[in-house]
Amino acid sequence: MKFILSNYLILVFILGLSLSSCEKEVSVSTNEKEPENHAKIFINSKPAGAKIYLDGKNTGYITPDTVKWLLAGEYKVTLKKEYFKDTNVVVLIDYNSVPSKFLDYTTNPNMLGTLSLNSEPSGAKVIINDSLTNIKTPFKVNNMLPGIYNIDFDLPGYWLGKQQVIIQSQRDSYLNYKLKDTSLWVNYNMNNTDIHSNDLTCLAIDKNGIKWAGSWGYGIVRYDEKTWQYLDAANSPLLGNYVNCLVVDNLNRLWIGTDGGMAVKDGENWITYTMANSPLPANDVRGIAFTSDNKIWIATWGGGAALNDNGNWTVYSPSNSTFPHPYCSAVAVHPSTDEPWFALFGMGVVRYYSVDGTWKNWNKRNTAGVVATSAPPGSIRSGILNDNIQSIGIHPDGDIWAGVAAKIYDKGGLCYFNISAYKWVSYVATPSNQVFSITFSPDGVVWLGNGGAGLTRFDGTTFKTFNATNSRLENNYVNGIAIDKNGIKWLATYGGLVKYKGN
Incomplete structure (x- = not known):
């Protein structure tokens, strides 16, 4: 028994010595000193916040900071910052100094x-x-x-x-x-702006985006979407205050047709044309159009048509040519032929053929136009509805479109001449009995200004009309339409100027 107890005590003593020896091998003195020789470098950047890499390894430091515990020698410093190009620089550091490196991203054009x-x-x-x-x-x-x-x-x-x-x-x-507009419709009138008349008759937009509107009895309105100005016969060389048409030419000059003659405004300079100082056949000018080489075709009320070819005038009337009618409502020049088409109030449509100097007239009689009493509104018929043509335009596809005014026994509406089929087609009383103006957007959509029926959009299949009942258009007499470079429609109405931003 003593032997067993003695052996047990010896075993415990030996085990205690072993444990004591192990503790001494893994212990670390808390008083251990830092190495006396280690190198440092201070790195900064503008803007700050770049990750610091040394020889391709992430140090965990971010600018501005001092990287420590380095051996002396040469290092490749790389700064990485989100969205910036990585920047590399080689530095040499030693134990005797703390060099600094500053990298300014803002002055490096490559950044x-x-x-x-x-x-x-x-x-x-x-x-x-x-x-x-x-x-x-x-x-x-x-x-x-x-x-x-x-x-x-x-x-x-x-x-x-x-x-x-x-x-x-x-x-x-x-x-x-x-951008999303705050309103599809904006109405500018005498109640909410400095516009001097609500009775607007026509509209044009120049190459600077300035809107020019003619008025009935008050001259011209100029609007640059900031301020309103007006020109009339009292404060400018304008020949009359009843403005029938406005056109901007290739030189950004504004041409004005009034009841007292024609004028052109070129900046601050004016030139005027009347029966007294030029061969203009009538002072009541209803339409102006230009050829590609800047010849001017003029539609007059009572004097027929005139051509001004750089000062050389030619007048066409029933008395001196095959031009069929003296009362012209509008004129448009076909871009593919450079030849004019005139809207005649009382005689349909007439085209000029430059090859032989003759005129071709289409009217209700020679196109087998519809009989008003037998054609319900909305129907499509061949021929011209009636001979009171008051607006005309050339579609981007080359077809001719004309607005027709109703007569006592004839409905009005819209008709077009299909160039390829060489025939006239009419929409009876559609979109209204009075189509005052026609224009086209670049995608070929037809925009129509109606007398008493508002604004109509026609895509070749469907007519969509906006009026004072179903939209924010405040006046249903749309006398002129112009489309700006952003596709916004501007309307001259008897309720002022209107901007429509929709399609």
């Missing part, structure tokens, strides 16, 4: 990017990170520091457009924003 901005419609002011700039869309911003930017587009009449965009080094970024 910058570009941003092309556009909005639909264009002309919006650009706000970048809540700071208003002096730029308007479309615009390309160069030398932008990489990062995330908040871009706002501000255009009167539209909701503020908000978008985020990422700019990266040596990358071209693009941002196109379609």
Whole structure:
């Protein structure tokens, strides 16, 4: 028994010595000193926040900071920052000093990017990170520091457009924003603007986007979407205050047809034409159109047609040519032939053939036009409805479109001449009995201004009419239509100027 107890005590003693020895081998003194020889480097960047890599390995440091515990020698320092191009630099460090390295991203053109901005419609002011700039869309911003930017587009009449965009080094970024308008319809009249007349008769938009509207008895209105101005016979060389037509030529000159003659406004300079100072056959000018080489065709009320070829005049009337009628409502020049088509009030439509100098007339009688009492409204018939043609236009596909005014026994409406089939087709009392104006959007949609029936859109299949009952159009007499470069329709009405932003 003593032997067993003695052996047990010896075993416990030996085990205790073993455990004591193990503890001494793994222990670390808390008073251990840092190595006396180690190198450091201070690295900073503008902007800060770049990850610091040494010889391709992430140090865990972010600028600005001091990288410690290095051996002396040469190192490849790489800075990595989101959206920026990686930057590499070689540094030599030793134990005797703490070198510093500063990298300025903002002065390195290779770090910058570009941003092309556009909005639909264009002309919006650009706000970048809540700071208003002096730029308007479309615009390309160069030398932008990489990062995330908040871009706002501000255009009167539209909701503020908000978008985020990422700019990266040596990358071209693009941002196109379609603005949402606050209202499809905007009515400008004497109650809410400085416009001096609500009785507008015609409309034109020049190459600078300025809107020009003719009025009935009050001259011309000029509107640049900021201020209103007006010109009349008292404050300008305008020949009459009853304005029938306005046209802008290839040189951005404004041509004006009035009840007192024709005038052209070229900046601050004016030229006037009357029966007294030119061969103009009548002072009541109803239409003006230009050929590709700037010859001027003029439609007059009572004097027939006239051609002004760089000062050389030719007059066409029933008394001196085959021109069939002295009362012209409008004129349009066909772009493929450079030949004029005249709307005649009382004699249909007439075309000039430059090859032999003759005129071809189409009217209700020689096109087998419909009998008014037998053709219900909305029906389609061959021929011209009646001979009171008051508007005319050339469709992008080359067909001729004419607006017809109702007579006592004849309905009005819309008719067109199919060039390829060489025949006239009419829409009876459609979209109305009085089609005052015709224009076309680039996609071929026909826009019609009606007397008493509002604005009509026709896509070749369906007529859609907007009036004071079913839309915010305030006046149903639409006398003129013009479409600006953004596709916005501008209307001259007897209730003032109207802007329609819809399709």
